[in-house]
Every structure is written in structure tokens, then in C-alpha cells.
Amino acid sequence: MTIAAGDDQIGSGLFGVGQDEAADVDAGRFLRMDFRFHAMVVQVTQGLFKPIPISAPPLPGNPATPAKVALGKMLYFEPRLSESHSISCNSCHMIGMGGVDLQETSLGHRWQHGGRNAPTVYNAVFDVAQFWDGRAKDLEQQAGGPLVNPVEMGTTETHVVEQLKGIPGYAGAFAKAYPGESDPITLDNVRKAIAVFEATLITPHAPFDRYLTGNDKALDATQKEGLALFINKGCVACHKGVNIGGGMYAPFGVVERPGADILPPGDKGRFAVTKTVSDEYVFRVPSLRNITLTAPYFHTGKVWDLRQAIAIMGSSQLGAKLTDDEARKIEVFLGALTGDQPIVTLPILPPSVTTTPRPKP
């Protein structure tokens, strides 16, 4: 499928491409074509992408209740889940800051650097799997990872439960979230609660979503040109679906391998999970939702400039040398993927008592 950006005959006005140069086209004919092609383009676009829903999707086997979401929010902001009592989920996935930490790789326990750039928590519920290598199948499984990673929160599964049982206020919160369970403070229930809270961190109503649902004016002319380029250049082969990415895996450097700073030979990506040679340097395709908020880019976080990241993707993944103007227009289109940011009221966390296990910073 090709939508001819830059082809005056059918492209003009569709995405606004070359509108200035189309002044000599018969206006009536142009408008009729515009209408016809607009309908077609929306149909094609709707087939490739889906808008972010306006409410949190249900998680299989983990029904959300207000009590469980409330508990999950407490745990998301709970620094006492880390060995030092100074790092919470929100430390690296900051709500109000794009769901990321703005670092190349995250700072964790004792100022150690994580191995890869922290992906945004926003809309992560729509990704096919979690982490850059997809080693966690869902949010629930992901939530347990950083807790026990020695360079992240640095604790142990046993201690997470000890710690929470040592904070009296959590007994009631878990009991409400998991009614009928005799011993609800378990690692499994911690992960489930965090997952249902994280599923609420979605960003609907991006201009592109409004465009997808029929509002042609939601994108301006340059954004439409960027969208046409995004589709025609082939970005859409991987960056599609509800998250405009996040739905599949792809080798980084399929056409031309980027420099070792961006793709260091030591991190073979999904190969570490599957031990399959064809998965060397394969990573989960990142979502492009809210991408202008989540620099730096790539799993190494080595690229801070979105336009440069687009150019690298063009050469490494598509074998396309994008002009600076093309990269700029795609960048402008990506700006239309920023949705309503989650509005979250900080939870009041239950106090420690004398017997609460203490931090080990």
C-alpha cells in the first residue's frame, strides 16, 4: 500500500502535501478528490492504527477494583519496596514526566546505572510484552523485575513481603484489594495491584487519535505530510497498532547497523531471552506514543534528538536516507501522538512503625 506523498494528483490535500504547489489545480476537482481521498486515507489509516481507549483495559485474570487500583497506586509510589527505601516505581517511570526518567539508563540502587533506557509506563499495557527484550509477558510479570534487580531497587522477593507486612497500614489495604484471602500480602498480589494501577496510565485524545476517529482537522498540514511519509517510507511496518509500536519485535540494524555507541555489541537484546540466533540484536519495537516527551531514545538512550533518531531508523531499518525535511515532517507528525497525560493524586502512604524493617541505603 502506498499513499503518494508529494504526488500532486492524488496526494495534495490528503495529507496537505504540496498544497502550496497545487494552486494551479482546478479547485472544484481538487475538492472532490480531496473528499474522496480523505475518506480512503482515513480508512487506510484506521486499518493501521487504533486510538488509545479512554479507560483502562481489563487485565486477564486480574480484575481491577477501586481498592486494588488504590493499593497499586500506593505500591507504585512506595519507596520502601526498595532496599534503600529511596527508589519507587515512580523514580524511573515518573508520572507527570512522560512516564520515564529522562536518563540514558536509569539510576538505581547505590547510584548504579541500569542496563537499558527506561521505557515509559504510559500505555505500556498495550505493548505485546514488557522490557526492551520482552522478557516479561505482561505488566504483572514486569512489576516484579525491578524490585529484585540489584542495580534497580535491589531488594529480594522475600523482603518485599516482610517489608509490607512490617507496615501495619498495608494489612487493611491488601485485605480490601483481595477480599477473602487469608494472607493477602504476597508478591503475586503486589504485582497484580501495581499492574492494574499501571493499566490506568493511558494517554487518550492525542491529536492523531482524534484524527483517527474522524476529525480531519485534528492534524495540521505538516502533520499529515509527516503521517504520509511515516506510512510510505515504511515506518508503519513496525510502528503500527494502538501504540504505534510496541506490538512486535524487530532486529535493530536490519539494513545498516548503527554505531556501537547506539547498538553496543554486548547487548544482544531478545537473544538473551530466547537463545535463538535470529533474535540477536532483536528488540521490542518501542511505542511512539508521547515520544516527544520521552527522550533520550533507543534502548541505550544515546540519542537525545528525535529527528536524529528518525534519521537513524530510516537508514538502519529501512535503508532510506531521509532528507532533513522528511525527518522534520515525521517528527512533527510524531508530536501528534501526545495524548492527555494521566492526572494522578499522590497516595498517602501508611507510616512505618518501630518494628518496620529499616532502609539499607
Add this chain to the structure above:
Amino acid sequence: MTIAAGDDQIGSGLFGVGQDEAADVDAGRFLRMDFRFHAMVVQVTQGLFKPIPISAPPLPGNPATPAKVALGKMLYFEPRLSESHSISCNSCHMIGMGGVDLQETSLGHRWQHGGRNAPTVYNAVFDVAQFWDGRAKDLEQQAGGPLVNPVEMGTTETHVVEQLKGIPGYAGAFAKAYPGESDPITLDNVRKAIAVFEATLITPHAPFDRYLTGNDKALDATQKEGLALFINKGCVACHKGVNIGGGMYAPFGVVERPGADILPPGDKGRFAVTKTVSDEYVFRVPSLRNITLTAPYFHTGKVWDLRQAIAIMGSSQLGAKLTDDEARKIEVFLGALTGDQPIVTLPILPPSVTTTPRPKP
């Protein structure tokens, strides 16, 4: 002034002291006395303490506007004010967590430990001065300190301004907060905005405040006994006023110096500010508001058990060996100083752009 805790004739029923032993007192006479003495006790108590107001107090020379409070909230949660872009005001003064960080001394830039325990930001606006040694006269002056402290946020005054000017979204936020100023992004305006936001972080409606404003039932019998002990043992000599502390300075170890772990000889407190010999080991008396939420205690944060802290205060400051039961009752009274915790919605912070100064973790 003495209120006779433990004196059955006048003490019983006032604060509930010795109520069990008072069964043999004529009930009618007791109730009449109860009423008379209750009125007197409330009057005395009202003279010593003041309730937390229900709205933020005005700051001299720094009028609050909704735009300035909103900006201050953004800056309070802004990790890019630190050299590493990973530490904000909220890292050590966590909203939802008593306004503290639950560490002996705070973890700052490159995992360095701060020199003293982080005081709570809640109700700090009512303290006579800021920091344990009072070296900042108010919140506004305080706000500049941790920014440039090399073991805290580790940045420089110049870089704070550069950093904020490098984030385009702040231009509008400062312009709204400081209308009419041609160059509103200044360190002074950063401090002022943070201060007006912090002034909103107050905790009214503690049971003790409800008692102070005439609701005798707001304290239970043990809390009243604890209050009587708190007054009669002399705690109130320093811990008085709206913050039940925070209003004056006092030497730590005035009667008996505590161990070097709790009061290390190297930290001479206010002496560093005034260079006056009589200020050696003098510290600002901490507020006891929300004290059950803010362990560990003292400027060294070496004491995690509130009852132990009370016992140490008794011996070091008052020369009083409190019985375990007395310390327990005072502890129960202090539990009545926990007010409504501030409910804060996280701000949406403006995104970095390609030219925004980057973190130096």
C-alpha cells in the same frame, strides 16, 4: 504553671489521669470538678498551643497566586533542578510520606549522605527558621539550599536558571506566576514559587487541634494523660505554639549529653551559623506535628523509636527519668498531633527538548 497529672483530687478526669483509681471519689463532686477544671485546662492549653489553620498562611513579600502555587508545585517535583535530573525537593520531603524521606540522613547526589536528618516540609511554614540550625530565615531562603548543596541536588545557581530556560514550557509558567516581569526565570522567583507551594503543605484538623478548639472528646483518656505529662514534665517549655516546637532554639543535652551516636561532637549545630560559643550544640526545636509519621528522630536520625526519643529528651533536656508508662502516654498523646495529610495532584512537567541541558548523573 502545673497541672497535676496523677493528683486524684484535681487531676482525675481532667486529662483522664488516674481515672481507674478515682472510683472512690464522690461522682457528683467529681463531675462538677471535671467541668470546672476542664474549662481551666482548655484555657491553659489554648495559651500554650495553637491549632494549624485550615489554609496556607501568607508569606511576607511573596503573595501567593494560583499561578505561582502551580509553578511552585512543578518546581517542587522537578528532578531537572538537580545536576543528575533524578532528585527533586520531593525526593527527601515526600508528599504522602509525612513530608520526609524515612532515612537517617538523606541520600543525595551520587548517593552521598546529607549531614542531618531531613525535617518534614509539612507545616514548616510555621517554624521560626529553616534547617536544623536555622540558617535559612524562611522557606524561600531554604529552597535555594539543597539545590546547590553538593551532597544534595548538586547543581549551581547559574545552572538552575539555564536549565529552566532550556525547558520551553517553563517560560509561560513563570510569566503567569510573575506577570509584568521581563525576565521572570530567576533563582529568586524559583525560591519564591517553591515557598508559596510549600506553605500549602499544612496538616490541620489533628485530634489535638480539635481538642484545642473545644472538642473535649477529640482526645481519649490516655491522650489526655499524655498531654498532662507533656505539660507537667516540661516538654512544653520548648515544644509549644502552633507547631508544638519549631519556634525556638535549644541546646541538645542541656542537662545530660546523649551518646556521641545521637549527638556527635563534630556537629555543633547553630554554632556554625552564629559563631557564638553559647550556640554550641544548639538546634532548632523540631515541630512534633505528625511526629509518628516522621521517624527516624533527631538531627542525626539515629533513633527510630519514638518512645525512646521521648525518654532521651526527658533525660537530656529535663533531667527527668520518665517511666516507660509515662513515655508511652506521651507517645500516645503525640499520636494526636497527626493532622489531615496534604492531598496533592502530581503536576505535568514540561518536556525537555533537544537543546535542554542534559543530566550529569
